[in-house]
Amino acid sequence: MIAPAQGRIVRLAETARSPVDFWYDSEALRALDGDTVLTAILLSVRALRDAEFGLEKRAGFCLMGACQDCWLWQETGPRLRACSTPVAQGMRLLSQPSDAWPAATPEGET
Amino acid sequence: MTTRVLIVGAGPAGIRAAQTLCTAGLRPTIVDEGARAGGQIYRRQPEGFTRPLEVLYGSEAAKARALHETFDRLVASDEVDYVSRTSVVSLAAGQAQVLQDGKIRLVPFDRLVLATGAMDRVAPVAGWQSAGVYTLGAAQIALKAQGVALGAQIVLAGSGPLLTLVAWQLHKAGAKLAAVLDTSSLGTQMRGLPDMMARPGLVWRGARMRVGLGRLYHAGAQLERIETDAGGPVAFHWRDARGRAQSTSCDTVGLGWHLQAETHLADLAGIPFDYSTQWAQWLPHVDPMGRAGEGQYLAGDGVRILGADGAEIAGRLAATACLQDLNLPTLSPHKDMQARVRMERFAQGLSRAFPWPAKLVRATSDDTMICRCEGITAADLRVGSALGENEANRVKSLARVGMGRCQGRYCQLIGAELIAAKSGMSVEGAGRLRAQAPARPVPIGAYQIENDP
Ligand code: FES
Numbered sequence: 198m199i200a201p202a203q204g205r206i207v208r209l210a211e212t213a214r215s216p217v218d219f220w221y222d223s224e225a226l227r228a229l230d231g232d233t234v235l236t237a238i239l240l241s242v243r244a245l246r247d248a249e250f251g252l253e254k255r256a257g258f259c260l261m262g263a264c265q266d267c268w269l270w271q272e273t274g275p276r277l278r279a280c281s282t283p284v285a286q287g288m289r290l291l292s293q294p295s296d297a298w299p300a301a302t303p304e305g306e307t
Numbered sequence: 308m309t310t311r312v313l314i315v316g317a318g319p320a321g322i323r324a325a326q327t328l329c330t331a332g333l334r335p336t337i338v339d340e341g342a343r344a345g346g347q348i349y350r351r352q353p354e355g356f357t358r359p360l361e362v363l364y365g366s367e368a369a370k371a372r373a374l375h376e377t378f379d380r381l382v383a384s385d386e387v388d389y390v391s392r393t394s395v396v397s398l399a400a401g402q403a404q405v406l407q408d409g410k411i412r413l414v415p416f417d418r419l420v421l422a423t424g425a426m427d428r429v430a431p432v433a434g435w436q437s438a439g440v441y442t443l444g445a446a447q448i449a450l451k452a453q454g455v456a457l458g459a460q461i462v463l464a465g466s467g468p469l470l471t472l473v474a475w476q477l478h479k480a481g482a483k484l485a486a487v488l489d490t491s492s493l494g495t496q497m498r499g500l501p502d503m504m505a506r507p508g509l510v511w512r513g514a515r516m517r518v519g520l521g522r523l524y525h526a527g528a529q530l531e532r533i534e535t536d537a538g539g540p541v542a543f544h545w546r547d548a549r550g551r552a553q554s555t556s557c558d559t560v561g562l563g564w565h566l567q568a569e570t571h572l573a574d575l576a577g578i579p580f581d582y583s584t585q586w587a588q589w590l591p592h593v594d595p596m597g598r599a600g601e602g603q604y605l606a607g608d609g610v611r612i613l614g615a616d617g618a619e620i621a622g623r624l625a626a627t628a629c630l631q632d633l634n635l636p637t638l639s640p641h642k643d644m645q646a647r648v649r650m651e652r653f654a655q656g657l658s659r660a661f662p663w664p665a666k667l668v669r670a671t672s673d674d675t676m677i678c679r680c681e682g683i684t685a686a687d688l689r690v691g692s693a694l695g696e697n698e699a700n701r702v703k704s705l706a707r708v709g710m711g712r713c714q715g716r717y718c719q720l721i722g723a724e725l726i727a728a729k730s731g732m733s734v735e736g737a738g739r740l741r742a743q744a745p746a747r748p749v750p751i752g753a754y755q756i757e758n759d760p
Binding site: 205206208209210211213214230231232236239240243248249250251254255256258259260261262263264265268275276281283285288303 | 311347352353354355358359362394409426427436437438439440441442444449450452453454455456457458459472480481482535537538541559569628678679680681682715716717728743747748750757
């Protein structure tokens with residue numbers, strides 16, 4: 198496992214769960230079973246993705262499914278809402294739409 | 308056929324509404340976005356987490372347990388149909404469109420109980436679009452549902468009961484707080500106290516938390532800006548009650564000024580709204596039991612911000628109203644109605660003690676973002692509004708404030724305040740953003756239902 202680099206999130210409790218390995222961009226990361234995708238990523242990095250309309254990065258805002266700030270891409274295509282999706286073994290998550298797709302535009306946007 | 312009642316939301320209001328309907332022999336359907344029932348304040352941790360309820364909910368552990376157990380029993384005995392991890396995205400006459408597992412399906416109903424809860428009410432602070440700025444509610448959810456702190460050095464800023472509560476919960480759980488900045492002065496807070504004494508136990512609990520926070524807590528703070536670098540916040544700049552400039556190092560910020568009712572579905576259901584100066588927000592129009600339109604009932608923080616105890620009462624009242632309208636037997640709502648009056652008085656005190664920071668919002672600098680979704684600045688709105696459009700929906704078309712992914716949830720009150728400031732009218736006069744379906748983003752593929760094999 199890669200040692201948690203400069204993460205944002207700090208674990209305070211519930212550390213005795215089984216590990217889950219997943220991919221974020223080309224990095225192998227490890228989280229714990231029961232973590233959301235947002236928790237899982239931000240334990241190791243400081244943001245989830247770039248903002249669409251500005252220079253800054255995004256790392257979620259409400260954590261309750263109201264702001265839609267935490268959407269991420271998956272290698273398989275569909276986006277997911279990181280704050281309400283549990284991380285799963287072997288997930289392949291992307292901070293940006295994949296170049297490999299014919300149209301690198303997320304669903305619902307033009 | 309028995310009456311089909313659809314309840315949206317399984318927080319304290321939705322759960323008590325369901326329980327009340329069951330006593331009359333109805334079998335309500337409850338659609339809930341959560342993975343497990345409980346709502347936000349009594350949100351449950353995922354399966355496999357082991358912290359006891361006393362750690363999660365403090366003095367409210369017994370209430371949380373009672374509520375969870377009540378609901379688990381209703382589900383186990385099949386008295387309710389509980390549909391978790393599912394969002395209602397649209398409502399039409401007698402039908403709800405719900406998004407479940409990436410697919411849209413229709414849930415027909417005869418009567419509707421909306422218990423959609425509340426969200427943080429936020430005001431813009433320069434730099435708040437940066438990664439690492441969250442709502443206070445987010446900080447609480449992270450702690451409760453994940454056992455984590457959103458940063459290694461946290462500044463919480465805003466006002467309201469949640470500010471002190473979240474700060475205390477984080478502090479107790481071992482998170483490192485750098486400062487707790489309350490924009491309400493002690494003098495303003497005292498003005499709310501007489502009405503807040505309608506619930507002296509809560510006042511006492513809040514006071515004890517304040518003592519526990521000690522010198523971390525600052526009343527009467529003026530917020531100036533969040534200094535950020537590429538990685539997120541690095542410092543919060545503010546002035547203390549005596550006007551002295553302060554700068555607090557941090558890597559994470561939580562913002563929130565009490566709560567805002569989540570009213571998207573009420574709007575889609577066609578329920579009329581009134582502007583409440585007390586709450587500085589638009590609220591659905593209901594009778595004291597929670598009756599809205601024909602066959603429509605509202606309960607909990609999604610209609611009046613009375614907190615968790617008030618939500619349990621409102622849930623029972625809304626369901627009782629529903630049963631009355633169906634000519635089914637009910638228990639007397641008298642005691643709940645009386646308790647509700649006490650809750651209202653307390654809430655009135657809260658709204659006076661921890662007001663919406665209108666002055667701070669009106670003073671928003673031109674280059675401050677007011678829409679985090681699309682990066683729209685105060686200047687963009689002021690220009691849109693200067694073109695002669697002084698109505699929220701018109702300004703939305705011109706300046707796109709309210710057009711983003713959150714659908715105006717977080718910028719609507721800010722926008723209305725700025726329009727009012729610019730045009731010299733009241734915030735009410737600036738109007739209310741009309742909700743549009745879907746209430747949550749829906750992938751286009753989710754609508755391919757009919758053609759599925
Ligand atoms: S952080 Fe707001 S929807 Fe996920």
